[in-house]
Amino acid sequence: MNQIFLTESLLKILSPEQVLSDEFDLKFYSYDSSFQAKLNRYFPDAVVFPRSTEEVAAVMRLAYEHGIPVTPRGAGTGETCGCLAVEGGLVMDLSTWDTxxxxxxxxxxxxxxxxxxxxxxxxxxxxxxxxxxxxxxxxxxxxxxxxxxxxxxxxxxxxxxxxxxxxxxxxxxxxxxxxxxxxxxxxxxxxxxxxxxxxxxxxxxxxxxxxxxxxxxxxxxKPKSRGLAMAVFDNLEQAPQSVLDVYQGGILPSGIEILDDSAIKAINMYKPEINLPNAEAILLFEVDGNPAGVEWEGQQIKEIVSRRAVSVEWATEPNRINSLWQGRSVVATAAARVRPDGSRIFAGEDISVPLNRVTECLRRIKELAAQHGIAVVNYGHIGDGNVHTAPVINMDNQAEVEQVQKLTDAIHRLAVELGGATTGEHGVGAVRSRYAPAEHGRALNVMRMIKSVLDPKGIMNPGKLLPPEGDDSQC
Amino acid sequence: MNQIFLTESLLKILSPEQVLSDEFDLKFYSYDSSFQAKLNRYFPDAVVFPRSTEEVAAVMRLAYEHGIPVTPRGAGTGETCGCLAVEGGLVMDLSTWDTxxxxxxxxxxxxxxxxxxxxxxxxxxxxxxxxxxxxxxxxxxxxxxxxxxxxxxxxxxxxxxxxxxxxxxxxxxxxxxxxxxxxxxxxxxxxxxxxxxxxxxxxxxxxxxxxxxxxxxxxxxKPKSRGLAMAVFDNLEQAPQSVLDVYQGGILPSGIEILDDSAIKAINMYKPEINLPNAEAILLFEVDGNPAGVEWEGQQIKEIVSRRAVSVEWATEPNRINSLWQGRSVVATAAARVRPDGSRIFAGEDISVPLNRVTECLRRIKELAAQHGIAVVNYGHIGDGNVHTAPVINMDNQAEVEQVQKLTDAIHRLAVELGGATTGEHGVGAVRSRYAPAEHGRALNVMRMIKSVLDPKGIMNPGKLLPPEGDDSQC
CATH class of the missing domain: 3.30.465.10 (Uridine Diphospho-n-acetylenolpyruvylglucosamine Reductase; domain 3)
Structure with a gap:
């Protein structure tokens, strides 16, 4: 179906302000937050803004009849090209349907x-x-x-x-x-x-x-209270071990975050007034619940973590919590500042590994980064093994652009090797489907069977989550 | 495949002690805990006890080749005929593979x-x-x-x-x-x-x-502490309202149980020494977590629930908890004793309704029970709207057997009418699939598509969860 006929067909279903087909407008739908979308732009043939179930259904009936790919999109904050029309067709922008x-x-x-x-x-x-x-x-x-x-x-x-x-x-x-x-x-x-x-x-x-x-x-x-413990470690190995100690102490914090030395350095460079101690790792344990329970768990965490940490501070006062949290909250922005010409890119940014492999994972990411000559900043949700790596490159340097792709490929493979997953929370999209054979083995066939029976024409967000058939030997 | 050839084929895969085909042995596999299995026995053609993935796979290959139904079974404690060979074939007993x-x-x-x-x-x-x-x-x-x-x-x-x-x-x-x-x-x-x-x-x-x-x-x-609040209500309506008050007080107990007057009566009849107060409802709020947090929540619950309850007792001492819990723990057994010739049956025993319909649900179940001339005892997990109804009948009385089937059918339909589900935790099996069209509408087609693509020959536990095709107008 050519673009003019497509637009005309859509205008029979939707009002003019619900359809975009001008190239200038489409440009805003050609990227998301991923590195991949900085390398390639993916232009849809049209963008639609349905605002009722009936309108979505009518658009889908049209797409189904003519075999037009349809890619749903929210705010475009994803890091996997998940909301991009990598095979053309329609983008369905659902962000304005916000009731x-x-x-x-x-x-x-x-x-x-x-x-x-x-x-x-x-x-x-x-x-x-x-x-x-x-x-x-x-x-x-x-x-x-x-x-x-x-x-x-x-x-x-x-x-x-x-x-x-x-x-x-x-x-x-x-x-x-x-x-x-x-x-x-x-x-x-x-x-x-x-x-x-x-x-x-x-x-x-x-x-x-x-x-x-x-x-x-x-x-x-909504829990009534919140507390935060910040623990500083001379030795990276002690940090994941402390996480386990806390679990074995019968405590389930609401969150446990790690900043490794690369992240600490980046934060201190970006905002020297935060002045984090120089250490191999900092852990943040967040606890929430009722006031008495939060205080009890905070004291326990302090006692347990002190065995391995150089220092532990426990806070329940909101201003002090915010101040302890400050480093973690700016790390994503700080990462880009580790070099003056640097851009932080989103690729290989979301692997998840078993808790007992986190230290090894962080050390090996650093080695890989050094081998590839790429600066990285590591932080993440250590409580469930979800490691966020932020590579920082000069986007105008083609050699770096090539090296970082090799690095992030190696990071994804490392995740699988360590018994982890290539993505803990950001998704697969178009950028991680190539690892599906290594991650899922024959279960991938079951995923494909379900896809094929529910979407026999393959029009729903093609090129995402599942690798192309026959691609299984890649990994 | 006839039974002799089936047994011979199985003995090429499994050792003799892993295959049962004697009618006497098969009888133990002809029922579960459901009422339906008291009305009809479902004999498999053979029972197998595989103890490795390879053995399971070999049995499945045989079954697949010859189109033999296979029904997996655990301990047989289910109440839905889920583990019974309602269409014959093999039962695969996995209970001895317990590593x-x-x-x-x-x-x-x-x-x-x-x-x-x-x-x-x-x-x-x-x-x-x-x-x-x-x-x-x-x-x-x-x-x-x-x-x-x-x-x-x-x-x-x-x-x-x-x-x-x-x-x-x-x-x-x-x-x-x-x-x-x-x-x-x-x-x-x-x-x-x-x-x-x-x-x-x-x-x-x-x-x-x-x-x-x-x-x-x-x-x-594992949480370190536990506490229990028992609250007595003159008026049934106040009980679900108290549950909501507690949630709105920012507290999420680990469990909230209800005993209505039918359950209270049954318990006191069965064990007079428990001596529950005569009331329209008793609620039990269980809290777990750390010692300080449990005590804090217990005091909050006591204060909140006292607004509507006649009395509230809060306990953290293990013996006192057990004693308060005693009524709830014997209710399933007590139900059968509401009449000397009674048997408690498992049918319509597990509906789940929205929290704000629990009172209406309990009152209407009583009305329906009265209309059908059947004694019932009601209890359940009120915190998530999961109502357990225990009908008590004389199994030798054919009129009662017929009436109770009408009653439990009406209870299932009531669940759907009230915006609930016919099963909150026990499952669908062979006894509730007829309600699937009313519960799921067109989503049932999607379930069938997935079933058909993963099990094209329809050999996996046939007759369960999904109603037969074309049966959709029944509800």
Missing amino acids: IEEVDTANMQVFVRPGVVHANLNNHLASYGLFFPPDPGSSRMCTVGGMVANNSSGLRAVKYGTTEQYILGLEVVLPNGEVVITGGQKSRAIKNVSGLNLTKLFVGSEGILGIVTKIRLRVWP | IEEVDTANMQVFVRPGVVHANLNNHLASYGLFFPPDPGSSRMCTVGGMVANNSSGLRAVKYGTTEQYILGLEVVLPNGEVVITGGQKSRAIKNVSGLNLTKLFVGSEGILGIVTKIRLRVWP
């Missing part, structure tokens, strides 16, 4: 459309004393629909798990335009084991099985 | 074979200070494999969720005998968003997609 339809406090659940921004949802829920626990770093921009597509999480996954844990049901438009509701078509039940668990299959499916148009989310009482 | 292969404390996970009994696993984990939180009532008998198949839970689901939340990966033998590993073929990562979430699709699939042969489970630090 919080209902907060059902009596049933501890909320109904939202996919474009609701995460932070806006939690601000809204706060007035009811409720919250939706997953907390991606992009909270102020990313959409709940994008979080569902990628099964997002963040700092607090240690205690609160990932997005999937809170999804009670979904309204999904299938590739052929049919609308289904998972988790019970009229259900407001919290507990439900009736039928195959389609809800959890769609969560994290990155838009390759259908378009999520409505989300039924479980929400929780 | 805890590894407790990986450093990575907070454990690898088990499907036959491990839940309580045995938790006893074993306790020595490491760890636990697997879901807690079905049948803990001392049921297998972890059965829990995965049914996505089981229990009292503590309010805080800890259901089995699926703890499953990091599965080894699954597909209907054609192929072996796949979900969640990363060599992964010990805790966090992993790579690929479609096959793990969660298989959890709760009741054996209709494949046989689970190995389970990688996340475990948690």
